Amino acid sequence: MPDIETLLHEKRVFKPSSEFAKRANWSKKTTNEYRKLGAKSPERFWAKMAREYVTWFTPWKQVLRWKPPFARWFVGGKLNVSYNCLDRHLEGENAWRRNKAAILWEGEPGDSRTLTFAELHREVCKFANVLKDLGVKKGDRVALYMPMIPELAIAMLACTRIGAPHSIVFGGFSAEALRDRINDAGARTVVTADGGFRRGKSVLLKAAVDEALTGAPGVENVVVVRRTGDPVAMQSGRDRWWHDVMAEASAKCPPAKLDSEHPLFILYTSGTTGKPKGVLHTTGGYLTHVASTSHAIFDLKEDDTFWCTADIGWVTGHSYVVYGILANGATTVMYEGAPTHPGPDRLWSIVEKYGVTVFYTAPTAIRTFVRLGDEHPKKHDLSSLRLLGTVGEPINPEAWMWYHRVIGGRRCPIVDTWWQTETGGILITPLPAAVNTKPGSATLAFPGIAADVYTEEGVPVRPSDGGFLVLTKPWPGMLRGIWGDPQRYREQYWSKFENIYFAGDGAHRDRQGYFWIMGRIDDVMNISGHRLGTMEVESALVSHEDVAEAAVVGRPDDLTGTAIVAFVTPKGGIRVDGELVGTLRDHVAHQIGAIAKPADIRFTDALPKTRSGKIMRRLLRDIASGRETVGDTTTLEDYSVLARLRESDET
Ligand code: WTA
Numbered sequence: 001m002p003d004i005e006t007l008l009h010e011k012r013v014f015k016p017s018s019e020f021a022k023r024a025n026w027s028k029k030t031t032n033e034y035r036k037l038g039a040k041s042p043e044r045f046w047a048k049m050a051r052e053y054v055t056w057f058t059p060w061k062q063v064l065r066w067k068p069p070f071a072r073w074f075v076g077g078k079l080n081v082s083y084n085c086l087d088r089h090l091e092g093e094n095a096w097r098r099n100k101a102a103i104l105w106e107g108e109p110g111d112s113r114t115l116t117f118a119e120l121h122r123e124v125c126k127f128a129n130v131l132k133d134l135g136v137k138k139g140d141r142v143a144l145y146m147p148m149i150p151e152l153a154i155a156m157l158a159c160t161r162i163g164a165p166h167s168i169v170f171g172g173f174s175a176e177a178l179r180d181r182i183n184d185a186g187a188r189t190v191v192t193a194d195g196g197f198r199r200g201k202s203v204l205l206k207a208a209v210d211e212a213l214t215g216a217p218g219v220e221n222v223v224v225v226r227r228t229g230d231p232v233a234m235q236s237g238r239d240r241w242w243h244d245v246m247a248e249a250s251a252k253c254p255p256a257k258l259d260s261e262h263p264l265f266i267l268y269t270s271g272t273t274g275k276p277k278g279v280l281h282t283t284g285g286y287l288t289h290v291a292s293t294s295h296a297i298f299d300l301k302e303d304d305t306f307w308c309t310a311d312i313g314w315v316t317g318h319s320y321v322v323y324g325i326l327a328n329g330a331t332t333v334m335y336e337g338a339p340t341h342p343g344p345d346r347l348w349s350i351v352e353k354y355g356v357t358v359f360y361t362a363p364t365a366i367r368t369f370v371r372l373g374d375e376h377p378k379k380h381d382l383s384s385l386r387l388l389g390t391v392g393e394p395i396n397p398e399a400w401m402w403y404h405r406v407i408g409g410r411r412c413p414i415v416d417t418w419w420q421t422e423t424g425g426i427l428i429t430p431l432p433a434a435v436n437t438k439p440g441s442a443t444l445a446f447p448g449i450a451a452d453v454y455t456e457e458g459v460p461v462r463p464s465d466g467g468f469l470v471l472t473k474p475w476p477g478m479l480r481g482i483w484g485d486p487q488r489y490r491e492q493y494w495s496k497f498e499n500i501y502f503a504g505d506g507a508h509r510d511r512q513g514y515f516w517i518m519g520r521i522d523d524v525m526n527i528s529g530h531r532l533g534t535m536e537v538e539s540a541l542v543s544h545e546d547v548a549e550a551a552v553v554g555r556p557d558d559l560t561g562t563a564i565v566a567f568v569t570p571k572g573g574i575r576v577d578g579e580l581v582g583t584l585r586d587h588v589a590h591q592i593g594a595i596a597k598p599a600d601i602r603f604t605d606a607l608p609k610t611r612s613g614k615i616m617r618r619l620l621r622d623i624a625s626g627r628e629t630v631g632d633t634t635t636l637e638d639y640s641v642l643a644r645l646r647e648s649d650e651t
Contacts, residue, residue: 054284056079085323163258262283302329
């Protein structure tokens with residue numbers, strides 16, 4: 001892990017301003033008390049969070065039942081997520097929130113919509129009734145393949161209202177990827193739109209659904225939102241327009257009283273095999289985790305305007321565009337399109353337009369803006385901002401400093417939050433009033449979270465040594481399993497160290513115990529903060545008729561963090577040229593989605609392998625990033641392969 005060296009020299013420390021600290025939701029004192037409680041008894045700490053941040057219909061009998069690696073939180077408790085995000089803001093002492101904005105939505109073409117809590121509640125109840133009328137029952141999976149429009153949040157909350165777990169598939173994934181996910185989850189209902197706007201063009205979603213459904217015979221109903229006005233084919237008996245079914249739906253729908261461990265959603269994410277895994281989250285623990293972290297880390301206040309730029313198709317959007325934010329009765333901003341459309345200042349114009357106060361984005365976006373130049377944010381009044389956050393990948397200290405200086409005007413604390421699809425919510429993070437920050441470090445574990453860095457032997461590393469990031473105790477937002485595959489759940493997360501959660505990230509801790517996350521150490525790449533397995537891209541490549549074999553690795557990239565490099569052995573007699581490169585890149589986009597397109601494709605007549613036939617990825621990584629290969633190559637099957645690969649055209 002060579003980056004450890006550079007980060008070890010990062011000496012800058014930023015203290016929370018006393019002005020910020022004075023008003024903070026979690027003062028230094030509170031945070032320290034919680035830290036102590038969380039260390040002594042995570043269960044007592046999380047029970048406190050569950051009481052404070054969640055409304056329960058029936059109290060739990062036991063905080064945690066832990067039969068490693070299977071956890072159950074708030075056993076016996078009953079609740080409803082949509083009730084917590086909506087109804088409780090319409091009654092009692094919070095009733096004044098009825099007409100407060102829940103969602104401030106901005107479409108890419110510049111159109112906008114505001115939904116108050118009362119309006120959102122009404123739409124959610126109506127769509128819950130639509131789902132019921134379509135025969136969706138408690139426990140049935142509903143696939144959502146939608147652009148970033150309010151109907152996506154409405155559909156999610158409607159699912160939670162009736163206890164139908166949703167499976168959201170990011171709109172940038174291809175029809176093939178959608179089909180696999182629909183089939184794996186066994187969804188019988190799909191909600192989509194004609195399309196969505198991205199960089200001034202429409203992305204045709206319904207057409208992709210039609211293609212996906214040619215191989216998904218289980219799907220009985222499709223509901224289609226009209227967003228772009230693109231012509232779509234409606235299959236009678238199966239497809240219905242959102243506006244037609246909503247026009248007839250009743251706005252009365254009592255929230256289902258669901259068990260704390262009732263499945264809330266499945267979200268597919270890349271792992272180390274070719275097949276994405278359906279990460280399963282449940283109700284009570286997840287909501288406790290995302291609601292409490294939203295309040296503590298983002299310091300959400302009644303008058304805040306919170307904007308997380310993530311697409312809801314990723315876990316960040318699930319937890320911190322929708323559930324954690326609305327559970328706090330806070331206003332969330334949703335933006336449909338590309339961050340640089342129609343101009344490089346689009347995000348900053350949105351910050352100014354809505355008076356965004358808390359802003360949460362990804363390092364890859366920050367690096368893009370650094371490159372675009374300071375003049376774009378400087379054109380806008382960003383003085384409403386008071387807190388900034390990052391998530392998705394390690395942030396390099398210089399990008400952190402730029403964010404601090406140019407966006408935060410040197411006054412906003414920055415929370416660098418580490419977590420994963422599997423963790424449900426944030427686990428390692430500064431608390432803005434209580435923790436000094438260091439550029440590039442996610443700092444300390446949230447109270448009640450037991451994080452550590454282990455050596456290969458399963459003991460904590462010495463300060464400053466690199467190792468594996470682990471969680472030594474269960475936490476409420478943790479995944480409960482992989483949909484339909486308990487074996488893979490055990491193997492992937494709980495078998496490297498017994499009963500210890502293995503995150504798949506490399507990290508080290510400095511002398512103050514601060515965590516410095518170094519990135520993935522397995523065969524998962526982090527492209528612009530999005531996870532992709534090397535195996536997934538390899539499977540996509542070899543599914544093309546011209547390809548005999550393929551190996552995929554990541555190489556460092558200034559903008560996207562990691563770029564995909566594919567080494568491809570074509571079948572005999574296939575002509576290798578620029579056209580084949582284009583064909584293969586399009587093929588991968590068709591199989592997975594545009595985010596998976598390799599940046600480089602290099603052709604080779606053989607891949608370097610060990611005598612036992614394993615591809616030597618370390619060598620390929622070195623070649624891909626232009627580093628000289630060092631280390632032991634005596635197990636190489638064919639020495640000449642290496643030399644030829646290095647010479648192979650970079651196309
Ligand atoms: C990486 C996104 C460094 C990490 C919420 C993790 C980070 C993967 C950070 C999960 C951070 C996320 N610093 N690395 N603050 N946050 N990561 O599942 O490699 O899309 O394992 O969840 O992103 O990506 P996922």
